[in-house]
Amino acid sequence: MGSELLxxxxxxxxxxxxxxxxxxxxxxxxxxxxxxxxGIGTVLTLPxxxxxxxxxxxxxxxxxxxxxxxxxxxxxxxxVGRGGMGPYFWIFSFLAVFGAFRVVTHRRPVYSxxxxxxxxxxxxxxxxxxxxxxxxxxxxxxxxxxxxxTYVFVIMLASQAQTPAPGGKSNMGSLSAxxxxxxxxxxxxxxxxxxxxxxxxxxxxxxxxxAGAIPPTVTPPKITDHYDSSVQELGxxxxxxxxxxxxxxxxxxxxxxxxxxxxxxxxxxxTESGPVLLETEQAExxxxxxxxxxxxxDPDSIPVYGTDNAAVKAYPER
Amino acid sequence: xxxxxxxxxxxxxxxxxxxxxxxxxxxxNLIVMFLCTELMFQGVAxxxxxxxxxxxxxxxxxxxxxxxxxxxxxxxxxxxxxxLLFRQKGTLDAEAWRELRG
Numbered sequence: 001m002g003s004e005l006l007x008x009x010x011x012x013x014x015x016x017x018x019x020x021x022x023x024x025x026x027x028x029x030x031x032x033x034x035x036x037x038x039g040i041g042t043v044l045t046l047p048x049x050x051x052x053x054x055x056x057x058x059x060x061x062x063x064x065x066x067x068x069x070x071x072x073x074x075x076x077x078x079x080v081g082r083g084g085m086g087p088y089f090w091i092f093s094f095l096a097v098f099g100a101f102r103v104v105t106h107r108r109p110v111y112s113x114x115x116x117x118x119x120x121x122x123x124x125x126x127x128x129x130x131x132x133x134x135x136x137x138x139x140x141x142x143x144x145x146x147x148x149x150t151y152v153f154v155i156m157l158a159s160q161a162q163t164p165a166p167g168g169k170s171n172m173g174s175l176s177a178x179x180x181x182x183x184x185x186x187x188x189x190x191x192x193x194x195x196x197x198x199x200x201x202x203x204x205x206x207x208x209x210x211a212g213a214i215p216p217t218v219t220p221p222k223i224t225d226h227y228d229s230s231v232q233e234l235g236x237x238x239x240x241x242x243x244x245x246x247x248x249x250x251x252x253x254x255x256x257x258x259x260x261x262x263x264x265x266x267x268x269x270x271t272e273s274g275p276v277l278l279e280t281e282q283a284e285x286x287x288x289x290x291x292x293x294x295x296x297x298d299p300d301s302i303p304v305y306g307t308d309n310a311a312v313k314a315y316p317e318r
Numbered sequence: 319x320x321x322x323x324x325x326x327x328x329x330x331x332x333x334x335x336x337x338x339x340x341x342x343x344x345x346x347n348l349i350v351m352f353l354c355t356e357l358m359f360q361g362v363a364x365x366x367x368x369x370x371x372x373x374x375x376x377x378x379x380x381x382x383x384x385x386x387x388x389x390x391x392x393x394x395x396x397x398x399x400x401x402l403l404f405r406q407k408g409t410l411d412a413e414a415w416r417e418l419r420g
Contacts, residue, residue: 046344100334103353135382154400194339206325
């Protein structure tokens, strides 16, 4: 069974990604200069108190840097990079990086979330290019479907409850309301310096082929004309070799769900007429009414269900 | 059919990770900060899938599945906490919780 699986894996993923041939090193100084330019562009584009024209200039600088870097990368890795998948890679990676840039620099959280959807879709496209079809589908379903909907929901909840500052330009309850903490970013210069220093180091290490890329130990046979979907193979692999990890993933998700429910529960007080949902702004009203609170901010006061003590019952039977 | 080099994908992953880091440090909106951590997750996921393809086995994809699970758990817990914090202070500003610095 094991050797069979290995053979099918090998025929499936017969062509590995080639590493670039040694000797085509992008100069570290060049990477540094490009990172510096992109950093300046990012600092200008990050939300701040300056005029919007500066942000546009910063965006143009960052975009130009990205295009120059992509052109250099294509040029330096031309001997391995000219192939059938080429154009799709460039389109998807441009969309992913552009979306990521806008997530970071857009002043409105809703638009940040939507640009993040763009990034997720583009990286799903990259996954398809890497023959990871199941992961691409899972990414779209989990990220763009579930996680992002939750994010947008919380953003809407928060921006609807936000009371506008008197005399401010934010309009009541609108999603387009721009709050103060979204328009002014915190230490953009230092953060961009650290971020682009890290990015530059990573790029330098990735593009430094003089150190010698590790060749894959797997020497796959020539690909046959028989090509199954990788989804099937991945499913077989997960259910045979990685069964414990799969169950562990389910356990983690269950625990996280219970934790999220407990963290974000509402406080409920029990009255003679029935349970009352205790809002934060209602706290004084409830206290003035003289009703005993059963739940507080104390984590030990989670309502206990199935008890005889009426005082600790969240939903007492009528 | 010639394919792209491993380095191309690693570069995209590194750029996404760096941008996410910058966003996490600069933005003050709690929700956008957590979105930026998701961006960093994306960069790591692209790296893992590219390595999975490079070594021609499924271990990288298994790592990515675990990464998606952790990201989903993190998002649910973090958003629960954001809702809780929002109920306490009425704002999503991370600066409102300065006193936690000690």
